Amino acid sequence: MSVVGIPQQDGGSRRGRTSPRFSLPDGWYRVLLVASAAVFAALVIWFLVAIAIKAQPAFSTLGFSWIVQKTWNPNLQQFGLLPFILGTLETTAIAMFLAVPIGLGAAIALAYLVPHRVRLVLGTAVELLAAVPSVVYGLWGVVALAPLFRQYVEPFLSSAFGWTGLFNGPNLGVGLILAGTILFIMVLPTMVAVSRDVLATVPTEQVEGALAVGATRGQVLRKVVIPGARTGLLGAFTLATGRALGETVAVALVIGNSNYIAHSLKSPAATLPSLLINNFGEASGTELSALFGAGLVLLVIGLTVNSIARILVRRAEGSELGSASVLVP
């Protein structure tokens, strides 16, 4: 059911027969388990060190300020990452702005509201969506969504929300809003599948306890199920955000690849991953180092978003200990 498939063990008898032959002293198990965990730690360190070494020349020639400068022009040795950092944050924000309410709503419906058969069909559909390769999403975005956005969605947004100043400029189809939408569609299956599974783990006893004192189904969801699943829902949010931040090919196909800071959500832009994939092949020297630097920045952004989400949840849990505010609207 979950996106992370765990292969089913078949029975216990076969393992039962073979296990004595492979039995090891407890100490050996410890060593094996610690070693497996250590592989991860080693990989992460190796990975960080390798990138940092490659990025180092950029830092030694340019210092640190280049990271937040506005201009990317390798011919003039200008490697400002700000447009790409903003592009990454903006596309991810658009995606999560759509994915959180819609994904959570779909997950609640799948976990609690729809009949069993519908749940199976929709559940399978959600998991199939998760299996579509990202390049396919990107191509679909170019051929199917971009014309639609140019003709209908962007004109509509401009007329309905033009007053916000977020939708100025020509309707191009490709740009931040299309990239954000594609990302939303790509992270939705993760969001829905993980949220649905964690919502379903809230104990029936809690649900029944609330029903038994006269809570409506809506109250049960808002006051018992969602708070009870909060940590797991954070996991869903983190996984989805991670995917949105790092998605490369699909974004590169639909974002328009402009190296300038976008002044409208309809403008073409670029993200750190799309910058990497578009330039890595031909880059050399300081530019290559700067691209590795861009990779490091992306990593830092990912970790920061993750940490902030964690702190928010912990604070929410902490405040509950003392106050009587949970049920008060």
Place this chain on the structure above:
Amino acid sequence: MTEQLISTTAEVIEDDVDLRQGTIAPRSGTQTPVMRLDDVSVAFGGRLAVKNVSFDVYAHEVTSLIGPSGSGKTTLLRALNRMHDTVRSAEVFGTVLLGDTDIYARSMDPTLLRTRVGMVFQRPNPFPGMSIYENAVAGLRFNGVRKKALLDEAAESSLVAAALWDSVRDRLKNHASSLSGGEQQRLCIARALAVEPEVLLMDEPTSALDPMATLRIEELITELKDRVTIVIVTHNMQQARRVSDQCAFLLMDDDRAGKLIEFGPTEKLFTDAKDPRTLDYVNGLFG
């Protein structure tokens, strides 16, 4: 599909009509029933789990439901506050009256019903994210009570009634999970009492508790009679004998559906049962 299930179930009920001869509870002339079960059956996916149960629940008394595992005690209890509404495959037949209202009538709002017929579960289930105080008043808040004075008053009164006030009055803001199992169960009782139900259903409320905590709950049940009418499911015959005034004995029939074998004053059931199966069960010969 639903129609098919209903018709199958109806046939089953018809077939078994003769089995309930002599098992309907005598209607007492002196006591007032707050709840009346009339030919109540519960089916899951078209399969009967409890069939044709009829008896009265008298005001300010404790009615116990006893019987071996699988005899449908809990299933029957959950039919009394429409807890089966949450299970799609469940169907309840017959009539359950609360006062003179049919609780399964279309006009009955199940959330309102559950404030009139409260429930305490097998395992203590306080809301884990909430404080002791919040747990006690959760039902009131679900039902829209906002005034702090009212909430405070209800919290104190229900915690006093649940014999928990003295030990928690100084730590109302602590997490409910900081309480012991017995205290948590008493908090759940307080939570149920706070909305001032007429009837309190208790589903094996001491099965997860140690003997001392069990004793406290049993004492509490007796004390609560003035305030609320209690229907309790218990595995423990001695508990039924200690706390209840009326006792219903259920047993699984040949078709695996539970049915009422005997209903009457607890003392009479334990000493002078009419049905030999009741006598065997209360004497510990089976179950």
